[in-house]
Amino acid sequence: CFIAERQDNPLLFDFNVEVRVNDFIAAAMIQANVTRTNHIMWNMGDDFQYQYAESWFKQMDKLIHYVNKDGRINALYSTPSMYTDAKYAANETWPLKLDDYFPYADSPNAYWTGFYTSRPAFKRYIRLLSGYYLAARQLEYLMGRRSTSNANTDGLGNALGIAQHHDAVTGTAKQHTTNDYVKRLAIGASETETVVDSALSCLLDSKLNGQCAGSTVIFSQVVVAYNSLGWDRTDIIRIPVNDHNLVVKDSTGEVVESQYVEVDSVTSKLRKFYVEAYTGTSDKHAPKYWLVFSASVPPLGWNTYFISKESQKGNITHGFMSTMDLPKKETIEIGPGNLKLSFSSSSGQLKRMFNSKTGIDIPVQQSYLWYASSQGDADPQASGAYIFRPNGSPPSVVSRSVPLKIVRGPLVDEVHQQFSSWIYQIIRVYRDKDHAEVEFTIGPIPTDDSIGKEVITRFTANMVTDKVFYTDSNARDFLKRVRDYRADWPLTVTQPVAGNYYPINLGIYIEDNKSEFSVLVDGATGGSSINDGEIELMLHRRMIYDDSRGVGEALDEFVCVNNTCEGLTVRGNYYISINEPGAGARWRRTTGQEIYSPLLLAFSHEDSRTWKSSHLTRATTMEANYSLPFNVALITLQELVDGSVLVRLAHLYEAGEDPDYSKLAKVELKKMFGGKTIKTLKETSLSANQDKSEMTRKAWKVDKGETNSEPAPVRGRPVDFSSLIVELGPMEIRTFIITF
Structure with missing residues (x-):
């Protein structure tokens, strides 16, 4: 990068146009000698060079002018697409690269692999809010942007977009800059909570018939679990409570098996410290237990669970209080289901994993x-x-002997x-x-x-x-x-x-x-x-x-x-x-x-009978009994400002990855949007800013002996508007804009 100023006044002693032009051309020729075709990409500048943009562009203007006046090479301002077009027009053959560029280094001892982990709390916050944003956009679409109390998800979307900067999520910004990223995310999340609360209130209210006004319901005794995935799922819900005399019932009134696990002291201390750090107040109502139960929720839908005080009549208890197990044998085995983990009672270390269903047994520490x-x-x-x-030096082992505490129950062992x-x-x-x-x-x-x-x-x-x-x-x-x-x-x-x-x-x-x-x-x-x-x-x-x-x-x-x-x-x-x-x-x-899109929970205080009489306790927004194939994910469902709906569907599997799921998948849009009539459907680029029909893929020539041994990728056919079936080949993502 040529940072030194180009001095082009020949009356001055530091006139250096000829020197700078020769330096530029020499560097360009070195790059050209290891580059195919006579077009090279010249990256001008670095992280900090454009802080004084006017001065920087003025210097570049001079450099381009005098280099072209010299005539040995031609320099011009360009774009990635212009560069690619020029390379393609040369009709050259190219080596084939199938992997990526990780890990990279700028000197023998400087591998840029630390930023993969830097600021892990910030990275996790971004991931949690990304999954929340996905679900919130679905709910915003289901009730309409104009129906969610004048709030929207745009603030969170913008904050998440900014957080994808190459010095944000990477953890490579200064602390005060990172604080600003986090603050923007928190503000966006708070605004999005209003959308989620309002949308869930409206969706569940059977009397509104889809006409949604702002809700005043305060979302704890009624638990609504929303599933943003396109298929049925059964997952564990963990709710902090202070009472171990509770009963959980599903939307049909059936008692749901539950288990209590005491909140560990590390979690209690951590909660107390950070509550005081960020609110300035002491934590006077810290929960004593985790209430654990299993929830089954339909695709793009919800199910309702009711938690109430258990009747004191008789000795019937519906929740299981976890038991503490003191190690008595050399080997301790945990796991109430197929998967078993074995630990050494003397060292406290993991020894073995065994799945009784598959027979896989691996010694592991x-x-x-x-x-x-x-x-x-x-x-x-x-x-x-x-x-x-x-x-x-070799990494230091934190501890070779680990104190153990075993917690057992019907749903989970810890x-x-x-x-x-x-x-x-x-x-x-x-x-x-x-x-x-x-x-x-x-x-x-x-x-x-x-x-x-x-x-x-x-x-x-x-x-x-x-x-x-x-x-x-x-x-x-x-x-x-x-x-x-x-x-x-x-x-x-x-x-x-x-x-x-x-x-x-x-x-x-x-x-x-x-x-x-x-x-x-x-x-x-x-x-x-x-x-x-x-x-x-x-x-x-x-x-x-x-x-x-x-x-x-x-x-x-x-x-x-x-x-x-x-x-x-x-x-x-x-x-x-x-x-x-x-x-x-x-x-x-x-x-x-399931990790990326956990069940979204909302809470309300209300009598279960009153709630059931006025709310839909279990429903799916898809056609009844329909779900997406297990190899397809709905990665975007978002209402745009003009009222149209952005939809992205992604095939989850690679070619050859699974004998059953690495195949062409089909999504029936009529059933996915049950109860709605699709008026128009337009397929676009992945970024949704270009019609698919306007896109052309370049057919690059590959060097002999470097042809890809893998078969041509399977891709879905154009969507027939009469059937509205979307086909997806392995790893394919398709993007549509739909109006109803």
């Missing part, structure tokens, strides 16, 4: 460790918000593990789930020793994986990763850990000829398989030094109460499953959707 962050050495590169650079004063974990195994849910609480990370720490959890399974593991790409397809290897060039390994880290938005898995071991996440993070049979996730980071990539401050998040500050504590979840070879895709795809 879990541990928490931390990498010591490099402060720089002969190479001054430090670990920071962007860069992950451990100091070269194992509580205290790895240290700043790492706490709860593993939950539900009766009707074939995976384990892990809730971690990490922080404040101690830095009294002036050493930055990058905290990971590591699973070690008895599997032969031959350096291979798989991570998702944008939560869509899974890409094969090979440790210490790059498909495009011979890799010189300078950072054996950081150089093998990859971004994870959905999950990571390993496999051999006997089984698959998968981990799904609830927020963006980084992970790898540093040794065969291992999976590790980085969950939290706290630095002492800046990594000199523009942030200008160390990644050191903290929270203050009464002028006392401590490092940030983060909480999150990940989910682990074992499957037969080739069978894990169904779990990853379905459970991944």
